[in-house]
Every structure is written in C-alpha cells, then in structure tokens.
Amino acid sequence: MSVSSERRDIESRADVERLVRAFYGRALKDPIIGFIFVDVARLDLEEHVPVISSFWETILLGARSYGGGAFAPHAMLNMKVRLRAGHFERWLLLWRTTVDELFAGERAELAKSHALRVARAFSGRLAAINGPAGSDPGPEAGASAGPGLVVIQPGPAPDRDAPGGERRRDQLGDRLPPL
Ligand code: HEM
Numbered sequence: 001m002s003v004s005s006e007r008r009d010i011e012s013r014a015d016v017e018r019l020v021r022a023f024y025g026r027a028l029k030d031p032i033i034g035f036i037f038v039d040v041a042r043l044d045l046e047e048h049v050p051v052i053s054s055f056w057e058t059i060l061l062g063a064r065s066y067g068g069g070a071f072a073p074h075a076m077l078n079m080k081v082r083l084r085a086g087h088f089e090r091w092l093l094l095w096r097t098t099v100d101e102l103f104a105g106e107r108a109e110l111a112k113s114h115a116l117r118v119a120r121a122f123s124g125r126l127a128a129i130n131g132p133a134g135s136d137p138g139p140e141a142g143a144s145a146g147p148g149l150v151v152i153q154p155g156p157a158p159d160r161d162a163p164g165g166e167r168r169r170d171q172l173g174d175r176l177p178p179l
C-alpha cells in the first residue's frame with residue numbers, strides 16, 4: 001500500500017466532513033459502540049455530520065461555527081446507556097485510526113490530541129455522575145468515582161491477545177501519548 005505517502009493534512013471543511021463521515025462509517029458498525037449511535041440515540045447522520053464537522057472545524061481550522069455545549073448531549077445519552085471508560089477508549093481508537101488512515105500533519109495530530117482531552121474530560125465527568133462501579137451516585141460519589149478513562153496504547157500491543165494475558169492498558173494521565 002502506498003496510501004500513506006499520499007496523505008496530507010486537514011485543510012478545509014470538506015476535509016473535516018470527509019474525516020467525520022469516515023469515522024461514523026466505522027463507529028455505526030462497531031461491535032462495541034455502534035449500538036449506542038444506532039439503537040439508543042438513533043442518530044440521523046445527515047443532521048449530525050454538519051454539527052460535528054463544525055465542532056472540528058472550530059478546533060482545527062479556527063472557524064467559529066460551533067457554539068459549544070458538547071457535554072450535555074452525552075450526559076443525556078448516559079441516562080439511557082451508561083457511557084463507560086471502555087466506550088470512550090473504543091471511540092478514541094476508531095477516531096485515531098480514521099484520522100491516521102486519511103490525513104497526516106499538524107492538524108491531524110491536533111485532531112487526535114484534542115479528542116483525547118475531550119474524551120478524558122467527558123469520561124471523568126460522567127464517572128463522577130455515575131459513581132463507583134456503576135452504582136447510583138451517593139453523597140461521596142464525586143470523591144470516589146471509578147478508575148476513569150484508560151487508554152489502550154496505539155501500535156503493537158504484545159500482551160493484548162496473549163493467552164491468559166491481560167489486555168495492556170495504561171492509566172490515563174500516566175503514560176499518555178504526548179499532547
Ligand atoms: C486550538 C485551540 C483550541 C480550540 C479551538 C478548542 C476548542 C474546543 C471546543 C470547541 C470544545 C468544546 C467545548 C464545548 O462543547 O463546550 C473544547 C473542549 C475541550 N477542550 Fe479545547 N480547544 C483548544 C485547545 C485546547 C487545549 C490546549 C486544551 C487543554 C490543554 C483543551 C482542552 C479541552 C477540554 C478538556 C475540553 C472538554 C471540556 C468539557 O469537559 O466539556 N482544548 N475545546
């Protein structure tokens with residue numbers, strides 16, 4: 001495959017939309033998080049793609065097309081299906097894979113690093129809402145909320161499929177890829 005030598009950076013809204021559509025092409029079919037978009041949220045892609053594209057256009061291209069408030073819809077969604085660290089891990093893996101497949105450059109890197117920040121922030125806020133081990137949040141939930149988001153490191157993960165071996169996970173904040 002010689003595709004990698006042809007990759008260029010994200011340069012326009014059209015590029016952003018291409019990236020977003022490619023991501024949802026994966027995400028909607030994904031065995032781990034696909035059902036959340038398809039069955040739980042019943043996402044209308046034609047409505048959703050412009051919103052998400054504005055979000056990324058704002059971050060990557062300095063446009064001001066997204067107004068903010070991205071967390072709230074996820075808090076609503078979380079009331080229908082608990083969004084756990086593993087879901088965010090998976091989301092990030094699909095996002096990184098899609099970015100790397102299509103683009104390369106500073107903005108492509110920013111797309112990955114900012115997604116990590118947002119995912120970490122969302123996951124942390126939801127963990128505080130959900131409380132430890134998925135129980136109802138009690139008075140101390142904020143102080144003792146679960147382990148938070150963990151990330152499977154990109155690249156070869158030698159232990160991942162080893163017989164009896166644990167999937168290799170690193171605590172976020174511990175050994176993160178540089179932002
Ligand atoms: C190029 C500069 C940046 C732009 C244009 C940008 C833009 C945005 C936007 C539009 C959101 C969504 C906000 C919302 O929905 O309310 C967001 C969220 C976030 N950004 Fe950035 N960002 C930038 C740099 C950074 C940096 C440098 C950091 C951290 C060091 C960061 C950390 C975060 C976090 C943690 C969130 C999620 C906040 C939450 O919990 O809702 N961003 N950013």
Ligand code: HEM
Binds near residue numbers: 052068070083091119
């Ligand atoms: C497990 C992970 C995630 C799931 C299942 C998920 C799912 C969804 C769904 C179903 C919506 C549509 C909600 C609605 O319109 O009612 C949505 C909106 C959105 N998501 Fe996510 N999401 C996840 C993670 C993320 C992350 C990590 C980011 C950012 C890096 C992100 C950015 C957004 C934005 C910007 C919107 C649009 C919010 C708005 O309407 O302004 N999501 N998400």
